[in-house]
Amino acid sequence: MSNPLNLISSVLNATAIGVCVTNESGLIVDANTRYCDYYGLTHSDVIDKPFTDHLPTNIRNKTKALHDEFIRTGTGQTSEWDVFNMQGESLILSTTPTLLEHPDGSRWIVTTVTDITKERQASRELQLLINNTAESYVLMDKRLQILSFNNKFKRLYQQFFNKTVTRGDSILDYAQPERVPMLKTLYDAVLAGAIETSDITVPIQSGQTRTYHLTYAPATDHSGDIVGVFVTANDITESKQQRDLLENNERRYRSLVEHGSDAVVIIDAEGNTTYASPSVEQVLGYRDEELKAMNLFEAMHPDDAEGARNKMSEVMNLPGVPVKGLTARIRHRDGSWRWMEATVTNLLHDPAINGIVDHFRDVTEYYTNEREVNLMAELSRMFRPNKNLNDILSTVVERVKVYDEFKLAEIWLLDSQKTTLSMMANVQTSPDLKTFYEETKRFSQATLAKGLPGITWEARSVMSWSVSQTESNFIRAKEAKKAGIVSAYGIPLIYQQEVIGVVLLGLTTSNIHDRKYKSLFDRISRYLGIEIRRKQLEIELNQLFNIIPDVICIASLDGHLTKVNPAMCRLLKYTEEELLQAPFKDLIHKDDLETCLNELAKLTVKSPTCHFESRFITKKGDVLWALWTSTLAPEHGLVFVTARDITDKKLDEVRIRESNERFERVTLATNDAIWDWDIRNNTLFWGHAYQTIFGHPVKRDEVLSLDAWTSNVHPDDFDRVLASLNAALDNPNETVYTSEYRFQKANGTYANVVDRGYILRDDSGSAVRIVGALSDITERISHITAIEHQNERLREIAWIQSHVVRAPLARLIGFSNMLISKDYHAEEGQQFVEHIRASAIELDGIIRDIAAKSDLFTLESK
């Protein structure tokens, strides 16, 4: 046989009960496997450790105190500890200590531990429920001693009687003395199996009172035996007030049911009307006996019948539940359809009613209004951007046509000259309508007062036509009749008090519904007029936006473009997508970016517009100039921007500036003194050469008057020069002034000058400005004199040379003449030939000499 201790140890380890042995100081001496398992610990984890180590901190002190108490006194009770295992799961453990006297005299405690988590969970939830419920309860045994009560009861008792409820007290001790005999009787009855109730009003501290409804019921055990009394108390202070109110108002409610706008009928299972409130007559026009003879479902509009049937099956499936949302048209006694909104409750099961209660009221006006508002909203949505007007108008007439079974629906719009109405849209959904439009092709335009459209235009108010009218204002009456149209309305489309078009609606019934359609037509007249005009404006604006050569865009202040026009794309060579994606600063020349951003940042509500010039860069990298106008948009964070390409102008400016610079350089380089006399302002400008040539100081941009010139003209020349100038200026056909005179230099000497001026004239031919050049020709004159002098000398030289040449030549001729005359002696002849030869040699020498001298001869400069 094995060791009995081992056996016990094995049993202890196998049991579902945890066992733990602790010494006087609370250290665990031994524990079985189950104990360790509860906490998810091993045997060695717990041995020789304080048992509180594996308990939650909040109960350590308490459990240690219990332990110490138990060691000391040997008495203790089963207690429940909320602990956590190593997995963090919450456990409720029931612990029961037993004192073990060790043979050595020390005291150990053997604690048995069971997991009661599951068991406790249910009762705890109940506890929570009971403690948190609005009801108070108290449970007593047969001797009326209190067994149990919830927190609410305890609190109330404390509140009302300033006493603490204690278990074991007699409930009768808590009652007001005068109520005790009554209560004894009551409890007896309850203990005998009765359920009793009573209301009690108690004062609360603030001087107000509260009323409690008390229920006294017998408490039974599992076997059904009565073991005590269970009392619940409900605070009915508020509900009592409400009930009182209800009772007080009952008459009024009844009155409302009988005479209010809500009609009430009760229908039995077969559909017969068993009750109708008097207000039904006001709503539908039928009298009580008429109603009782009719089936309301049969008076319902056929289109609404299916919806109603579905709603009714829902009602039948939900006995006692009021079902809302049944809306249907019911024929009024006068023949018109009225919209009814019903709340139906199936009370067939209620013996008092035994029927289906149908509360309904006339919502025709409300419903019509709602339908019209919805229609208008729907029509508004049709006017979306990016859709063309004709398509929109076609959709609009189709929708309006089916709104109330109109047979014919057309939209006519006035042209921009306001001379003609043209049919823009109609509906041809059926063959007879196709035929109608085929046959009335001739009538697609109307002038003022022509046809129903023209008449409506003229009248500026809704006009009607009926087949019964003898004098027809409806040009297409014959064809319309063929298509089954017997009445028609012309509705003017109004925008800012102006007729912009007409809507034509045709009906297959005669127009007895003027009143019915008044509000619809009114809405169409205003809303549709506005929508159409807005769309037209949008189209115009879009066209403008798209065709305008100037750049238009919308930029957000976060640096992106949100809308750009084609002109911008064309100018910058980007596509619209590219422009919308890139930050707009990428488009601006980097040197101008700061200016641009500063200008934009300056925009405020008070000064919402700015203008500035900047360069921007095209996709190809070209630099363009633009004049920007930015305006803060009403919408926060947006700027409307327009820009004009001023590149050409800018380049012109640059050209002009360069040209001016060239001109300025020319005036610096030239030997002519450039002058510019503004005649009207008498300002005289001298070019720099005035100083270099004449020595008169020229300050840059110095403004002089004509005196600066006249005072330097030689007195002897002055009258002549001035006369010449005036003659040129006074002749409107003369563009040039020229004069030669002497002009005094700064050093007092006179220079010979040629003065030439180009005269600028205004439209009337008056000289306004003259720009000229004063050339110093002093040198030229002396040069010419020198040349003339030289010529003279040359002439002399030439004469002398010819003279020298002629001398031997004359001899040659003389001797040859003598030879020819033969009037000489023979020996003389020989002599003549010798002379001729000598003269010819002399002549040759002379000519060579002249040629040599010519090479050396240069013109002397002076």
Next chain:
Amino acid sequence: MSFETLIVDDDALIIFIHKKLVAKNGFPSEPKTFLNGQTALEYLLSQPNSESQYLVLLDINMPVMTGWELLDNIQDQPIGKRVKVAMVTSSVDRSDKVKADSYPQVVSFLEKPVTNDMLQSLKAHFVS
């Protein structure tokens, strides 16, 4: 009637040619020749009482005294009235011709060399 012919030229060969031509054309006397105006003037001034007429073939440009200076010198002399001058020059300058017109003695303006025809027409001044 008779007249004396004077040839004044600084070119000896021209004097030789002219002398030959004068002789050949039947002029009344052997011509007297001078190499400049000065010697010709001295000769003319040395004949104060002579009744004779003088035809002077006068070169313009000569050393010592030009033809013009000779003319100037005889202007106020009695001899001046009996002298007829044919200016003889190697090249004709218009201004010379104009200048020659201002001297009453100048009857002709000839370009060298003088020809028979020229001398014949000069002779006519004295025959008439």
